[in-house]
Each structure stands twice: as structure tokens, then as C-alpha cells.
Amino acid sequence: MANSAFTPIPALKGQDILTVSQFKPELLSYVFNLTDDMRAMMADRGGSDLLAGRVMAALFYEPSTRTSASFIAAMARLGGGVIPITQGVQFSSVAKGESLPDTVRTLEQYADVIVLRHPEVGSAKVAAAAARVPLINAGDGAGEHPTQALLDLYTIKNELGALDGLHVAMVGDLRFGRTVHSLTRLLAQFKVRLTFVSPEILRLPLDLMNEIRDGGTPVRETYSVADAINDADVLYVTRVQKERFTDLEQYEQVKGFYTIDPAQMQHAKQRMIVMHPLPRVTEIDPAVDDDSRAAYFRQMQNGMFVRMAVLAAVLGAV
């Protein structure tokens, strides 16, 4: 939908949500205000009928309990219906040889919006090109997962009040972590400092590093959490996956550096947050869960609020 001069804030009605690069500060502000509204409505009433009669297709070519549950809950909280295709797609139409565009063009006959999870990079773009209804990329392989990045950024803003001036430390697998890449790009639009903490073989890709450095964001790299935790406002932790290492001895050596426990949290500031996209394995000791700075479960809930906002916006209900 074209934006007229009378809608200075970019409208999302009818738009696809494919990449974080769609989200400039003005649009982020718009989405986060909507998210605040959803949070307030939930606290007040626990649900609404804003999307009554509307239908979302959740087309998941690979399982993702967390993401599908979050989108399904978002739709249910707004009174809408869901077509869950979250298991076994490969045994059905796709097994009969149907192309992704055909599947999408079929589903849009039934649904007002399609949420797609697919193992191949670029699949969301292909699907969106075929679809007339809004398509939301819920993860296309090593590509993007924009609502994840939105909920991450919203969590930082919601927990700490503002983005400008923050020092954000990213910890763990910074090479393959889709989540880290997208959040980094969003953060680089604000006046933040970034510290990247990873083992050598999992450092942030050079092109992304150069991109944000060239944009003027102060950046630092280190191997050790201890180098960053005392000064960080946000510690964004991700999994260091064993299978990334060819040398398992190396894995055993480094994995300890990337486990956040209560002892390490003593070096952190009183006003800071620990985030994690979950699921976690050993990166955060469960003993940290009761620390009020542990924000990862609140982060999950923000996922639902952000998705409520995005669904309502692309469906033109707000």
C-alpha cells in the first residue's frame, strides 16, 4: 500500500514483514507503541476481539514450538482463527511436488495473513512475491527472523527505557546466529556501543562487522565475558553449539567462558539485563533465573505482544 502525505508514519497494512531492514526508527517507534498498547490491553483484559473472524495460516516447514506458539497465541489473544500447519508439511502437498509459491497462493485463499518458517534462505521472499496477503517471515534458514529482532529490541527498550547510550554485549555464537545479526543491524540505527564476545571460530562475520563500523557504531571484540559483563547494559547470550566445532577439545576449552552464572552476575551492574532467545542449554545457569536482571522469560512474553502488534498492523486493524 502506498503511503499518502497524510500518513507520515509508515503504515504496515497489507505489507510483508521479511527483513529488519524494513524497520527504520520511525517505524520501530510505531510498532513499539502498538506493542505497548497490546501489553496494556492484556494486563487490563487478557484478550480482545480485534481480529475476530480473521484467519492466520502458520506454515512451518520445520518445527519451532516457541515461534509457532507465540504467533498462535498472538492471534488467539486478538480473537482470530489459526490454520496450524506446523507439522508434517513435507508429507503432504510438498511431498506431492508442490512448489512453495503454489502452497502460499492456496493458503491465501483461506487466510488473511501467512506466517512462514522455512529452512531455506530466501524462501520468505519467494513466498511473499507469490502472495497477495501479507507474509511474515518467521525464519528462513540462516536468513532472517524479523519479529525475533523486533521483540529483542522492544525488550531492551521496555526494560531499560531508551536505546541511545546503551552498551550491548553479544555473547556466544556470533557467526551463525541469525538472531544476533538481525538485532545488531537494528541496534546500529541507534547511539549504542557494541561488544562482541565469542570464541575465535564464532566471531561476527567480517562484512557485518564492517557494515556497522562504517555506520559509526563503536565496536569492540573479545573472547571473554569477563571483559564485558561489568560495563554492559545488556548481555545478549546465545548458544555455542558443540556441532560448530571440528575440534571438540577446543569446544570443551571455550564453553566455560560463555556460561553466565550467579558468580559472574556479581560483576554486572545493578541496572542491566540478561537476554537469551531460548532455548538455552548450558549458557545460562538456571540459578540466574531468579535474578531480577534475568529478562529472558519476559523477552518471550514480549514476543507475543510484538506479534500481536505486527498482526494487527498488517491486517489493518489498528
Added chain:
Amino acid sequence: MANSAFTPIPALKGQDILTVSQFKPELLSYVFNLTDDMRAMMADRGGSDLLAGRVMAALFYEPSTRTSASFIAAMARLGGGVIPITQGVQFSSVAKGESLPDTVRTLEQYADVIVLRHPEVGSAKVAAAAARVPLINAGDGAGEHPTQALLDLYTIKNELGALDGLHVAMVGDLRFGRTVHSLTRLLAQFKVRLTFVSPEILRLPLDLMNEIRDGGTPVRETYSVADAINDADVLYVTRVQKERFTDLEQYEQVKGFYTIDPAQMQHAKQRMIVMHPLPRVTEIDPAVDDDSRAAYFRQMQNGMFVRMAVLAAVLGAV
């Protein structure tokens, strides 16, 4: 439910939907009028609460993304609830040895209507005999799939205005294609001409051919689409499955005859439609999709409208 003298149009309330042979012209007209109402309601409001509080069980012993999605969407658009048992039924009660009648008699304790997909011919009849609530056959192996035939016929009527006088060409696998058999039987109730286009080994079964010939419908058979496309009002294309051929050379020879592409469409009339039950593989070139005569995605949407009408009717909500 018995029909009183005051309801001359056959009511569907409480009825099972098992076979197209239930649908005579008067009932078809009733269902298609309801379908028109659903279409108009959707265009106007996008959904309703006609079936609020009602529950449909979708019992799929074999996956069918398209059909289950269509039924689930139909129920959601009318505000009803869904119990989706669309995956893994075989691992549950059935694995413990439960009979289909017991599964159905259990589900009817929870649901107001049961939609059944089952790989065995006759399973829907067995299930319906056990059930007190309406049971809708959503495909029983090589048997029937009546709502598919209804949506096909509705699409022809909706696209071309009337059924009488039409020339319908069926293309592809006419031997095993459940869809083709059911639609053929429905069409034979009207003043249509039928052309059957298939390779020798996939010709329409002789008994069905005789049945419609004896009923007075003009029928013609050919091996080539080129023989039918120039004069057809409807080109109903189905998949020619490789696995039907024991001689793969034969398959390679014939498959080209049954691929509709823009070049072939130049021979077709300006006012005609191409249909396909989908999924397609190579039978219709995607380059045809943008041709306004390509009706197969609209056909999908009609599936939802027809199922909304059928669900509302059997539940006595209209």
C-alpha cells in the same frame, strides 16, 4: 431429519455428507445459494460468529494440507472451534487398536460435526453409521470427496454463469482421479457435453463412461488436449502421475500432451476457464497463472466458501 411440507428445499441439518449422489439439482441450487451468501458475507465483513461455540473435529488419517486447511478456515471464519487431529492419528488410539467407529463415537462427544479423511474406500460410510453427529467425507481413498466436487461445480457455475450448454473437457488421469469421477457424475445432471482427454492407460473407467452415456450426456474421448482446448468452456486438468506407468518411456512420451502452457492457451476461447484440484506438478505451466482464465486459485477459495455453506447447513445454523 425429516422434511416437512413447509421445507420443499431439502434441508441438510443433521445430515451426513458422504457422496455426490446425495446432490440433485435442487439441493445443489440450495447449497450454491448458501455459498453465494458466504462469499458475500466474506467480501463484506471477512468473517462472522454464526457458528460461535460450535466445534468441528478434523479427523485426518492421512495428511491433506489443502483440505484440512480449507475446512479449518471455514470453521474459523464462522467463529467456530476446531479439534485438529490432522497428524499422527495412527500413533494414538488407532495404534492401541481402536476401531474407527469407536474413535468417531468418542469424537462426537466433543464435537458437533466430524470431518473425516481416511485412506480406505467406504470408511466414511462406516464412520457415519456409527456417528450421531453429521459426518462429512473429506476423501475416503479412491472413493469420494463430495465437497471437492461441490466446489468444482460451484466454480464452473460462478465463473461461467450457468451449467447448461457447457462443454467441459477433463484432462489427465481419468482412471484413478476421484475428483474427476465425482465431478463427472454431478455434471451429468445438467445439459453439458463432456470430452475426456487422457493417455490410453488412464482412460475413464468403462462403467462410469457407460453410466453417463446411458444418462444421455454427449461424450467424446481423445488422447490430446489440442483436440479439445479450442472448443472447451472448462478445461479441468489433473495430474498424470509417473507412478501409474510401468513403462517410463511411455510416461515421457505422453506427459507433454497434458501440460497446459501459454502457447496452448492461445487456442482456447476467450471466455473459458482452466481448473485444477491442485497440487499441480507439471500439468499447468506457472506462466498460465496470470491468465485471467486460470481459475484454479479462485477454485481453492470457493472450497472454503462451499465448506462454510455445508458446515452451516449440517449444523442447522442457516
Added chain:
Amino acid sequence: MANSAFTPIPALKGQDILTVSQFKPELLSYVFNLTDDMRAMMADRGGSDLLAGRVMAALFYEPSTRTSASFIAAMARLGGGVIPITQGVQFSSVAKGESLPDTVRTLEQYADVIVLRHPEVGSAKVAAAAARVPLINAGDGAGEHPTQALLDLYTIKNELGALDGLHVAMVGDLRFGRTVHSLTRLLAQFKVRLTFVSPEILRLPLDLMNEIRDGGTPVRETYSVADAINDADVLYVTRVQKERFTDLEQYEQVKGFYTIDPAQMQHAKQRMIVMHPLPRVTEIDPAVDDDSRAAYFRQMQNGMFVRMAVLAAVLGAV
């Protein structure tokens, strides 16, 4: 939630439902009155919007068509939303190594209540300890499945009017049958007589036998249904599973004793009921289904009513 002096009937709002030992006669009476209300509402209107905007997560680590369908229907009948995680959990977060507490703490960010089915004894307690929202145990291995026991007891009361004075015969696998154990404990709170009918190797565990004997309930054991059927008010039949026997000859010998058929029913009282948690295999001849004393399908429906009552109660909607 603490109960104040002004709510003498124990409130369930915010409570977990983990074990039948939570249910003393006063609370049973409260739940069964609610269940009666749900039944009446269903007969009257077929559904309500009592839980509109509320969301239930159905987290099933092992499939159970019957139980998940019953909970999903219960939520749908009350206008609530469902996050169905009824298949393939093992392929998702759990496969990535996530702990049950983390999964639960994530889901409670999206849902108001979590229904958990898990193959391990004690898993429900672990999950409930992690969750802030109410958690309903829908079966934890050989452990408990409290709503099943509630629906069983409700069915007896609803069919026969009162519990005191009844003679209940339990038939089949009394050793491993979770259902039998839980129902036995509930029944032992009332003035009932119990007869246990099983082959030697499937007798009720000694500790449970002693527990209810010590509580003062008159108890009798026998190998044969014929010994109990003529005097029973309730015949509660369960499956005798072939795989429990190491000696298959022994299985073939005993299985006949435990099949209820019309001939045997002639010895039963006119006012009595036959129950079965279903699925059945050969324990009850389908020829018994039309006997008005066959209560097992009504029992299924009571499962939905009881779960509607429990969901509404723990969500504080009643």
C-alpha cells in the same frame, strides 16, 4: 491463592491440578456442581464465551487423541483459544536440549493455563513448580491423570445419583492401570464396596490395597467377572494388554474372562452401568453398545464437561 474465611468452599483459581489427592469430598462437590452447570449450558446453548480471550497451551509429549481432543473441545466450547503442541515436541525445543521447566516457563508467557501430558512419572510436579500459571496434569506416565479420575467419578454420580452405598467392580489390568488407581482412591472417600477382578499377575498393587482397606472400605478380589457382575452397580472395565504377559498361553486363557458381552450383561442388574476409559480392544463386545447401561461414550462426554469446569475454575472465571 490462599482461601479466606469467606470462601469456605476451596477455590481452585490459580491452582495446579496434579493429583486426585487434592480432591476431598467438599471440593469434589464443588467441581461436580460446576460440571452440572457446564452440562446444562451445553444442552441449552452449545457453548459460551466465558473464556473468550483466554489461551490454553496443550503440551503433549506423547500423543493422546482422546485427552487432547477433550481439553481442546472444552476450551473451544468456552470461547477460549488453544496452542496445540500435540505432536513432535521431541523434534523441537526438547531436541535442542531444553528442559521441561524452561519449556513451561516459556509457554506461560503465551498461555493462561498449561495442560501437560508427559511419559515420565513426576514430570507434572516438576513442571508445576516452574510455572506461575495453573498446570493441569493430563497424565504423567504411570503416575496420575486426575481429570480422568474426576470424570469417572462424575459419571458414576451423574448416572446413579449418589456415591454412598454403591458396589463398584474394577475389571482388567488393575496393576498398571493408572486410571483404576486414581479412581479407587477417590471412591475410597465414600461409603462404597469395591470388588477387584483381574488375572493373578494384574492384581491391584498391595500398597494401594492396604491403603484402602486400612481406610475402612470393604474390598474383595476375584479372578472372574461372573463373580461380580450380578451385584455390581458399576462395572469399570479396562484393557488387559497382551504385552503384560510373558506367557502368551496364559494371556489366551484369561482374556475371555474379561470380555463383557450381551450374555454376561443378562446377569447384571437393570440399574447399573458399564464404564471403560477407552480405547477398548476386545474387553467390551460392541454388541453391548446399544444397551442403555453402556455408559462409556457418555463417560467421554463427561470428560469434556469436567474439563470445562476445571479450566473455568483454575482460570478464575467462575
